[in-house]
Amino acid sequence: MAVIAGLTGGIGSGKSTVAGMFEALGARVIDADAIVHELQAKGQPLVDEIAAEFGESVLAADGSLDREALGGIVFRDPAARARLNRLVHPRVGEEFARRLQAAQAVGVALIVLDIPLLFESRAAGRGGASAMRFDATVLVWVPRKTQIERQLSRDGYARDEAERRVAAQMDLDEKRALADHVIDNSGPLAQTEAQVRELYARLVDAPA
Numbered sequence: 001m002a003v004i005a006g007l008t009g010g011i012g013s014g015k016s017t018v019a020g021m022f023e024a025l026g027a028r029v030i031d032a033d034a035i036v037h038e039l040q041a042k043g044q045p046l047v048d049e050i051a052a053e054f055g056e057s058v059l060a061a062d063g064s065l066d067r068e069a070l071g072g073i074v075f076r077d078p079a080a081r082a083r084l085n086r087l088v089h090p091r092v093g094e095e096f097a098r099r100l101q102a103a104q105a106v107g108v109a110l111i112v113l114d115i116p117l118l119f120e121s122r123a124a125g126r127g128g129a130s131a132m133r134f135d136a137t138v139l140v141w142v143p144r145k146t147q148i149e150r151q152l153s154r155d156g157y158a159r160d161e162a163e164r165r166v167a168a169q170m171d172l173d174e175k176r177a178l179a180d181h182v183i184d185n186s187g188p189l190a191q192t193e194a195q196v197r198e199l200y201a202r203l204v205d206a207p208a
Contacts, residue, residue: 002028002104002111003203004133008118009140010172011165012147012154014185014192018140019114021196027110028103032117035095036088040065049087054080075161075168089121096132109204112138119178120170136203139179141172142186 007022007029009015016033023029039046042064050070051059058070074081096113103111115121118137142150144166151162176182181199185192 002108003135004100004111004113005203006118006132006134006137007112007114007140008116008137008175008179009185010116010147010169010175012150012162013140013142013172014150015114015116015140017189018138018183018185018192018196019112021193022110022112022200025197025200026108027112027200028106028108029112029114030096030099030103031114032092032096033114035092035099039088039091039095040067046087046091050084053083053087071165075165078168081168085117100132110200117169119175136180137178138181138183138199139172139175140183140185141176142184144172146186147172 005027007015007019009018016031019029019031038044040050041047042062047059047063047065050065054070054073058066058073060066070084074084100111100113113132113134147166148159148162151157151165152159155162157165183192183195183199
């Protein structure tokens with residue numbers, strides 16, 4: 001039976017990079033963000049539901065979802081963020097469960113569930129991540145300063161916007177206390193790769 005690991009992090013932590021490293025080692029990665037993007041693609045019912053909830057300003061001229069406009073709303077207003085989560089999380093949870101079942105049928109040794117709001121969902125008792133079984137949880141950690149600097153260089157956000165987006169999420173130090181394993185991604189990429197290889201071996205070789 002495959003080992004199931006929940007992978008999480010925060011904005012600018014490099015979680016997607018670490019997920020790619022696990023995948024390169026042979027893990028099957030199921031990415032919550034990728035599922036969200038598929039569900040929010042132009043023409044999908046969820047886009048209409050989001051527009052009905054937040055107004056036409058969150059739609060681009062071609063009718064697709066303007067994620068920057070939506071983010072500008074939900075990262076400034078916790079109540080708005082909660083409303084969005086109530087729309088999105090049940091759909092994501094259903095698709096996650098379907099893909100997990102398919103991955104288990106293939107017979108891979110490690111399945112990595114890449115879930116940005118893993119601990120937040122558990123704390124809130126929401127569906128999806130809160131109802132899933134994990135053999136281990138893994139946090140990709142960097143200092144808060146690094147989270148902000150990476151947004152400035154990668155996404156081109158102003159500093160106040162980058163700080164606002166980091167503050168909207170659970171602090172990585174708080175998540176660190178909740179995680180079974182921590183990947184420190186604040187150093188050179190080779191150091192991160194070494195940590196991922198070591199953890200992959202530990203998880204795959206762990207007794208059932």
